[in-house]
Amino acid sequence: MKLVLVVSLVMVGQYSLIGTIAHAVEDSESALDIALRPLYSQIDTFRYQLDAVKALVRVPCKKEWQLVFKGVAGTGVGLYSLWTAASWDENTMGVGGNWRDESLRDGWQSGELNVRRVKLSLRDFEGRRADLIFNGTGTDIHNWFSQERLISSPWEDVELSTPNFFGIEGYTLEDRRFYMSNNHGGCGNDQGWLCVTESQVRYDCGWERPSTEHPYPVIVYSRLATKVLWNNVVNAADVTVGRADFLTIHVDAE
Numbered sequence: 001m002k003l004v005l006v007v008s009l010v011m012v013g014q015y016s017l018i019g020t021i022a023h024a025v026e027d028s029e030s031a032l033d034i035a036l037r038p039l040y041s042q043i044d045t046f047r048y049q050l051d052a053v054k055a056l057v058r059v060p061c062k063k064e065w066q067l068v069f070k071g072v073a074g075t076g077v078g079l080y081s082l083w084t085a086a087s088w089d090e091n092t093m094g095v096g097g098n099w100r101d102e103s104l105r106d107g108w109q110s111g112e113l114n115v116r117r118v119k120l121s122l123r124d125f126e127g128r129r130a131d132l133i134f135n136g137t138g139t140d141i142h143n144w145f146s147q148e149r150l151i152s153s154p155w156e157d158v159e160l161s162t163p164n165f166f167g168i169e170g171y172t173l174e175d176r177r178f179y180m181s182n183n184h185g186g187c188g189n190d191q192g193w194l195c196v197t198e199s200q201v202r203y204d205c206g207w208e209r210p211s212t213e214h215p216y217p218v219i220v221y222s223r224l225a226t227k228v229l230w231n232n233v234v235n236a237a238d239v240t241v242g243r244a245d246f247l248t249i250h251v252d253a254e
């Protein structure tokens with residue numbers, strides 16, 4: 001409202017300025033100076049008002065995405081338990097860069113924080129990054145990660161698919177968390193978009209098996225524009241399955 005007012009004042013000011021100049025050129029220099037004097041003083045007023053509007057607008061923009069959680073691959077500590085544990089123990093949980101903002105997370109869980117959107121980012125130390133954005137309205141720390149709430153992702157086929165798993169709890173029998181799976185069908189046929197395997201519980205598919213270089217938890221995701229056949233990662237030359245070094249959760253909230 002105030003912005004509109006200021007903009008119209010500036011426009012009115014400019015129209016009368018052009019009118020004044022047209023007149024002044026026909027008369028004398030001193031008449032021009034006299035005519036411009038009140039306009040210069042108006043410009044100072046506009047500058048002051050524009051600065052005030054800028055200050056008002058800047059505050060909410062600055063805090064658009066706030067970091068709530070960082071979970072790191074390969075530390076031996078499961079990301080699902082780090083995210084859902086009732087309290088944070090820095091000595092056992094804050095290892096290898098794992099991090100949680102208790103105040104934001106508690107506010108989200110209690111409903112005191114109005115979470116508009118949630119952003120899950122898969123990132124690696126080379127700077128690769130994939131973002132998933134969810135509608136956070138009415139969610140808690142458990143249920144925001146769902147197919148219905150997904151607003152955008154790197155994958156064009158999620159919306160029209162029927163995933164067999166889509167949730168942070170995931171497939172508990174195999175400790176696959178933050179799991180977006182299109183289908184199971186034996187290790188060689190499993191297809192999906194994202195999986196965080198935390199430990200070996202039952203089956204031990206080659207595609208989620210830890211190594212010296214990549215201990216648990218193992219974060220894999222599709223680097224295609226669609227779901228991927230997880231078993232591709234077993235091939236050393238594969239470029240379709242990405243490995244994230246860490247994942248982050250941000251909220252856009254007030």
Ligand SMILES: *[C@@H]1O[C@H](CO)[C@@H](O)[C@H](O)[C@H]1NC(C)=O
Pocket residue numbers: 135136137138
């Ligand atoms: C987000 O979810 C809420 C509650 O389900 C819904 O009312 C709203 O329209 C959704 N917003 C968007 C942008 O999808």
